[in-house]
Structure formats: structure tokens, C-alpha cells
Amino acid sequence: MSSDINEVDALKIWLLQNKQTQHWKTTKATADAIYALLLNGTYWLATQPEVEVMLGKKQIQSKEQTQEAGTGYFKVSIPAENIVPEMGQISVSVKNKAETGKEIGGTTWGAVYWQYFEDLDKIASHETPLRIKKQFFKITLTDKGEVLTPIVEDKPLQVGDKVKVRIELRVDRAMEYVHMKDMRGACFEPINVLSHYKYQGGLGYYEATKDASTNFFFHWLNKGTYVFEYPMFVTNKGDFSNGICTIQCMYAPEFSSHSEGIRVKVK
Numbered sequence: 001m002s003s004d005i006n007e008v009d010a011l012k013i014w015l016l017q018n019k020q021t022q023h024w025k026t027t028k029a030t031a032d033a034i035y036a037l038l039l040n041g042t043y044w045l046a047t048q049p050e051v052e053v054m055l056g057k058k059q060i061q062s063k064e065q066t067q068e069a070g071t072g073y074f075k076v077s078i079p080a081e082n083i084v085p086e087m088g089q090i091s092v093s094v095k096n097k098a099e100t101g102k103e104i105g106g107t108t109w110g111a112v113y114w115q116y117f118e119d120l121d122k123i124a125s126h127e128t129p130l131r132i133k134k135q136f137f138k139i140t141l142t143d144k145g146e147v148l149t150p151i152v153e154d155k156p157l158q159v160g161d162k163v164k165v166r167i168e169l170r171v172d173r174a175m176e177y178v179h180m181k182d183m184r185g186a187c188f189e190p191i192n193v194l195s196h197y198k199y200q201g202g203l204g205y206y207e208a209t210k211d212a213s214t215n216f217f218f219h220w221l222n223k224g225t226y227v228f229e230y231p232m233f234v235t236n237k238g239d240f241s242n243g244i245c246t247i248q249c250m251y252a253p254e255f256s257s258h259s260e261g262i263r264v265k266v267k
Contacts, residue, residue: 132257134245137149180216
């Protein structure tokens with residue numbers, strides 16, 4: 001019996017995690033999903049979890065915080081001057097209490113955010129269920145057609161060169177309402193200046209070109225690997241920061257990722 005209850009609880013957790021990146025289409029679908037969450041398994045509404053978070057040696061306990069009625073939500077902010085490297089070691093423990101006679105269960109949600117300032121070209125890549133890899137290639141015309149050569153630091157670009165940006169995106173689950181923004185250095189001028197809807201490899205999306213970035217909007221992004229490319233011309237000499245490529249699920253902002261920062265030199 002307990003194994004059946006555990007299986008139902010696992011299905012309920014899956015349903016909630018599915019809701020993170022997708023929306024229930026109608027009010028009837030939403031009502032049915034909530035009914036399914038409350039119908040079987042352990043009685044989640046009776047749980048009173050006590051959460052303890054350890055940031056290095058700093059202890060944060062939920063029972064000592066002002067919690068939101070019903071959800072138990074609370075938030076703790078730590079000033080920059082109080083942050084030390086050992087806080088990068090994070091551990092979480094949860095104890096559940098329930099009303100007498102109720103079988104407890106449920107799940108607890110939380111997140112840790114670290115905000116800081118850094119030069120764009122010094123940013124390291126960051127991966128979540130969304131993973132981005134960005135590359136630059138110089139386009140050279142030969143008698144066999146276009147040849148793509150990776151851009152390296154010891155071979156700087158020159159004004160007039162044609163460059164192709166390649167963005168490789170990997171997604172480990174289906175997501176709705178996703179926005180990808182690829183920043184563009186001041187030395188580049190895109191060839192595709194008209195915003196339009198595109199379709200490739202079974203994926204439909206809207207591509208919009210702005211002054212300093214190219215944006216991609218996805219209504220539906222299925223699990224898989226996708227490659228996006230667009231060409232540009234080099235228009236100015238100098239040493240430029242090309243910024244980063246970022247992607248975020250608008251329906252679940254915690255699902256976000258970005259590429260590493262890139263520096264571009266033009267003779």
C-alpha cells in the first residue's frame with residue numbers, strides 16, 4: 001500500500017514539475033489537475049515542513065522567518081559585505097510535521113540566487129536544463145563555395161569580413177514561451193535586418209533584429225538540440241566585447257542559461 005502511495009506522490013511531483021515550464025490550456029484542465037493533486041496519495045495540505053538551509057556556517061531556519069500564510073513562503077537576503085566564499089557550500093534539510101492521523105508527504109521548493117556585476121567578456125558559461133554554446137566563424141568564398149573558419153585571437157578580423165554566428169541550444173524538457181537574446185558587438189552589422197517568422201527542423205520561431213542584439217521567440221520548444229545561424233559584416237576597427245547569448249523560459253524564469261562572454265578584435 002505504501003509503495004502505491006509513494007508512486008502516486010511521485011506522479012503528483014511530476015505534474016507540478018510539468019507545470020513549471022508549461023501551462024494548463026483551459027480552466028477545466030487546471031481544475032482537473034488540482035483535483036488530481038488532492039484526490040490520492042498523502043495529504044500534502046496537512047504538512048508543516050521545517051526547512052533548514054546551511055550556507056557554509058550560516059544557518060537559516062524557516063521557523064525563525066516570517067512565512068506567507070498558506071504557502072509557507074519566505075525570503076532571506078544577505079548583503080554583499082556579509083557574503084564569504086564558504087557560503088558556496090549549501091545544504092538543505094526538511095522535516096515534515098502533520099496533523100494527527102494524517103499520513104504526511106509532499107515536496108518543498110526553493111532557490112538560491114547570487115547577484116553580482118562583471119564585464120560581459122569575462123562571464124563564464126552557465127548551464128541549467130537549457131544549455132547554450134556560441135561560436136563565431138569567418139566566411140571565406142572559394143571555388144568550392146563558402147568555407148567556415150573558426151575565429152581565433154591570433155588571427156583578428158578585418159573590416160569587410162563576413163562572419164557567421166552559430167548558436168547551439170540543448171533542451172532536456174519541453175518548454176513554452178522561451179526567449180533567447182544574442183548580444184552583438186558594435187563592430188558588427190547584421191545582414192538579416194527584417195524581423196520575421198522562421199521555420200526549420202520542425203521548430204517554428206520569430207526572429208527579431210534589434211540595434212544591439214538578435215532575439216528569438218519560441219511559443220513551443222520541444223526537447224532536443226537546435227542550431228541557429230545568422231550572418232554579419234564587420235564594419236569597424238577596434239577591440240570589442242560581443243556580450244553573451246542568454247535564454248530564459250518566460251513561464252519559469254528559474255530555467256535560464258547563458259553562454260560565455262566573447263572578445264572580438266578587428267584590425
